Amino acid sequence: MMNLQHMAAVAATAVIAAAGCAPMQETRPALLADTVRQELAAETTDSDAALILSQALEDSTQASPEGREVLLRKAQQRAAEARRFKVAEESPLPGDWPQPSLPGLIRIKTYPPVRSAWVRAPENRDGQFMVLFRHIQAEQIAMTAPVVMEYSGAAGKDPSKLGGTEAMAFLYRRTDQGKTGKYGAVAVEDDQPLLVVSVGLKGSYREANFRDALEKLRQWLGAHPKWRVAGPPRVLAYNSPFMLWWMKYSEVQIPVAAGKEGGIRPAGLPSKK
Numbered sequence: 001m002m003n004l005q006h007m008a009a010v011a012a013t014a015v016i017a018a019a020g021c022a023p024m025q026e027t028r029p030a031l032l033a034d035t036v037r038q039e040l041a042a043e044t045t046d047s048d049a050a051l052i053l054s055q056a057l058e059d060s061t062q063a064s065p066e067g068r069e070v071l072l073r074k075a076q077q078r079a080a081e082a083r084r085f086k087v088a089e090e091s092p093l094p095g096d097w098p099q100p101s102l103p104g105l106i107r108i109k110t111y112p113p114v115r116s117a118w119v120r121a122p123e124n125r126d127g128q129f130m131v132l133f134r135h136i137q138a139e140q141i142a143m144t145a146p147v148v149m150e151y152s153g154a155a156g157k158d159p160s161k162l163g164g165t166e167a168m169a170f171l172y173r174r175t176d177q178g179k180t181g182k183y184g185a186v187a188v189e190d191d192q193p194l195l196v197v198s199v200g201l202k203g204s205y206r207e208a209n210f211r212d213a214l215e216k217l218r219q220w221l222g223a224h225p226k227w228r229v230a231g232p233p234r235v236l237a238y239n240s241p242f243m244l245w246w247m248k249y250s251e252v253q254i255p256v257a258a259g260k261e262g263g264i265r266p267a268g269l270p271s272k273k
Contacts, residue, residue: 028065029068029069029072032068032069032072032073033060035076036056036057036072036075040053040057046110047082047099048079048085048101048102048107049079049080049083051105052075052078052079052105053076053079055075056074057072078102081102085100085102085103087100087238087249088238088239088243088247088248089145090239090240090243091142091143091144091145092144092173093145093146094114094172095173095174095175097114100200100249100251101199101200102200103200103201105199105200106198107198107199108195108197108198108227108256109195109197109198109253110193110194110195111194111195112193113190113193114171114172114191115172115174115176115177115180115188115189116169116171116188116189117132117135117136117172117187118168118187119135119167119168119185119186120166120167120187125149125165131185132169132186133170135183136170139178139183141170141172143170144171144172144173145237145238146171146236146237146238147169147237148168148169148170148234148235148236148237149167149234149237150165150166150167150168150232150233150234151163151166151232151233151235153231153233155232155233156214156231156232156233156255157229159211159212159218160211162211162214163207164207166232169191175190195230195255195256196254196255197217197220197221197227198217198251198252198253199216199217199251199253200250201249201250201251201252202246202247202248202249203246204245204248205237205248210235210250214252214254217233217252217253217254218254221254225260226259227259228256228258229254230256231254231255232255233252233253233254234255235250235251236250236253237250238251
């Protein structure tokens with residue numbers, strides 16, 4: 001049998017070990033947070049990975065040590081996915097255009113001025129596309145991606161009201177390319193910078209998929225009152241009808257402005273370098 005002295009020694013060892021666990025539980029997440037900060041410092045301004053890492057660091061301050069470690073490790077994994085992510089590119093982006101975002105990631109994005117050819121005639125999506133395609137052929141304007149599809153303003157607040165596209169635009173590569181003006185059913189315009197809340201989407205360009213994405217954006221806006229809806233929703237379609245449906249990529253977006261809480265940047269987003 002274990003004598004009393006031995007039992008006391010075992011108990012004392014257990015107490016010491018338990019006392020040492022707490023500092024270790026606190027230290028490991030702290031070291032991981034330092035690693036995440038180092039990763040964040042190496043990221044480019046406003047990249048998806050930077051947003052994921054900075055948001056995780058902010059959220060982790062409210063978590064338990066165990067929860068903090070889980071949150072930060074998931075952020076590292078998702079940031080790695082964001083760095084690897086590429087769309088199936090068929091045409092180049094316009095100059096200074098933001099890179100497509102990781103599917104499923106909701107974030108604020110800023111788009112630069114762009115020269116664009118718009119058709120607002122009551123055509124279906126295919127009809128609008130062909131009107132614009134004939135225009136760029138006639139004007140010898142190279143094709144770019146994405147194609148912009150604009151929907152009714154009501155759909156931004158109630159995704160169930162999303163119907164067919166009300167307007168479509170092809171984007172020019174440079175703002176000094178071609179000339180603005182009317183070209184039959186096509187209006188070439190200089191669009192101003194635009195701030196949006198956006199979510200990347202993989203899969204077919206079905207309106208049901210866009211409705212689901214809009215609902216996610218609506219819920220996000222409800223949880224972030226510093227932003228308000230400031231325009232009709234749009235879809236950036238990066239792939240042609242000839243691309244396999246599961247390889248297609250789009251970004252569903254709602255234009256936003258500062259809401260009742262003010263502010264001009266999403267929580268956790270690092271300032272520009």
